[in-house]
Amino acid sequence: MKKVEAIIRTSKFEEVVNALAAAGVTFLSFYDVKGHGLEKEYRTYRGTTYDVGYIPRTKLEIIVSDDFAPKTIDTILKIANTGKVGDGKIFVTDLSEVYRIRTGEQGHDAIN
């Protein structure tokens, strides 16, 4: 089982989630994040342009079985890509245990 975390452009959020749903991803959390990376965000206020010091992005957290992980990652790589600096990153980690709260099922059964 894998946890796929992806930081993507907020403007790409709907497109990515729709594509993931079409690919069969059924379990997904997301939240707005602020951070900093290669890209800079500039604002202008009363004649001064300034660096806001952070960039806003959306972070997805997806739990999938091992064999489903490549498809999930490919979908995000393809859909969230604009080719410009600031498209985001994907992190993949192994999960040792997963439980479904309603039934108490464990591991692979808890995901599907």
Add this chain to the structure above:
Amino acid sequence: MEGIFTANNLWMLVATVLVFIMHLGFATLESGLTQSKNTVNILFKNATIVPLGLLTYCFWGFNIMYPGGDYAGGFFGFAGFGLSMPEGDAGLAGYADGAYTYWTDFIFQAMFAATAATIVSGAVAERVKLHSFLIFTFIYVGFCYPIVGMWKWGGGFLNTMETPFYDFAGSTLVHSVGGWAALVGVMLLGARLGKYVDGKIRPIPGHSMPLATVGVFLLWFGWYGFNGGSVLSADPGLVSLVFVTTSLAAAAGAIGALITALIVVRSNDLSMVLNGILGGLVGITAGADQMSPTDAIIIGLIAGAFVVLAVVFFDRMKLDDPVGAISVHLVCGIWGTLAVGLFGALAGFPQFISQLIGVAVIGVFCFVFALLLFYILKVTLGIRVSAEEEIEGLDIGEHKMRAYPDMVEERTNEKVFS
């Protein structure tokens, strides 16, 4: 005659309530252009300035500003404490040649009085100590405003010069009076923490552009009473002309600011356009009854351009004015007053000189008055909150309240990385 008296008086009362709503405009504009952690504080100031202005004007202000014919040509007069309606017809149809009653005169002028102090509130926002500011306002609006007002509107020396100084509705008498105090306040207070980092300007955006926009439109709305009422009767020709010049100058101010912001700072900055509207309004105020539509448009365009340049200039001079009050009220107040000598029915060299004298004399008096007052407050009570309080916000520091208690608190103004 009775009917005309009623119509005149009614218009003056309508104008009075229009001026009244400008205070809501100031309150919304100032809260919109400042951070949400200081919103209760700025609203508190606005909600107390208007009452302070009305009460001081009732107790003595009105009688300092309009002491009567005995003080013609003078510097200071006083007709006693409180209000006293002249008996019989003398306070009614006989009061101002049938233009308005004694009571109308007082309440219209009283609404003006609080305006001068409201201007200061925005400029010193987000760092001034509440009680010091209220004491300042009490004394400034209680004494400085009516003393200066007497010099012209009360029949004082600026009104009896060979070529009388002209200020129709108060570009100088109201707006610059407030503007000078705003300048002094900003000078003595210093910039907000975080406004200048390593010598560079780091803007501190206001928390609500919708509130700021509502404020500016309310001010524009109220200005029809501010200028339209300053005709001091319902004279059909003059009131309608003033409505036209006021509208056109405001519109031209917006466009002047838009174009200047595009050229000079290369952005479509809403806050600049909003300030431009106000700049145009302040600019036309001194000569709203003397200008042709073309004059009004030129005055407004230039005022709008001045506002943008002044905002950028004061920012670079490290004079931190969160709402642009100095640019709008002082710079455009001076511009509008001088414009009476350059455009319109009174234009001419002697008039221009009289305008210069008025601007200079009132400027020096207000600057020194505000400087002394702010300085005394600075060395006694102190005028600036502690750094901790400023970072936490004056809402918690001065009021133990939040303006938006159920909204997630965000400190977007703090630069985490650089």
